[in-house]
Amino acid sequence: MGDHGRIETRIATVSTAIDWLQENHRWPGLKAIGKMVRTRETGTKTTNETAYYLLSTPMTAERFGDVARAHWAVENCLHWMLDVTMNEDQARNRLDNGPNNLAVLRHMALNILNAKKSKISNRRKIKRAGWSNAFLADLLAQI
Numbered sequence: 001m002g003d004h005g006r007i008e009t010r011i012a013t014v015s016t017a018i019d020w021l022q023e024n025h026r027w028p029g030l031k032a033i034g035k036m037v038r039t040r041e042t043g044t045k046t047t048n049e050t051a052y053y054l055l056s057t058p059m060t061a062e063r064f065g066d067v068a069r070a071h072w073a074v075e076n077c078l079h080w081m082l083d084v085t086m087n088e089d090q091a092r093n094r095l096d097n098g099p100n101n102l103a104v105l106r107h108m109a110l111n112i113l114n115a116k117k118s119k120i121s122n123r124r125k126i127k128r129a130g131w132s133n134a135f136l137a138d139l140l141a142q143i
Helices: 019-025 061-086 098-115 122-131 133-140
Strands: 006-015 032-042 045-055
Touching (some): 006 061, 032 061, 045 061, 061 098, 122 133
């Protein structure tokens, strides 16, 4: 697949022969494991990445490829929302548990903002909550 000056190839495999894995780990609901090998070519550089997935449903390799892509689409969308709404990429906290703690708070805030059905954007909801204690209370009442 070619996109933005790069070629990315994905090879998906799925195995339901997981008895050896369940002997040591006993993951409840585990039905299969998936392996995704991604090769990305950009100009003169080629990179390889292998990711493993624990699957609760046996599926074909083709279906697994679609599921893995959909998972990353959700992740990318969430990251975009956090960055656009809360400027997450500008955060400068780097020590100890600070980055993880603030990420949890941002996710909670985003969930609260999304639960409030409105025609205004999440960024505007944040501004409005800062200007109006009544609107802030309305948002927090959804928890």
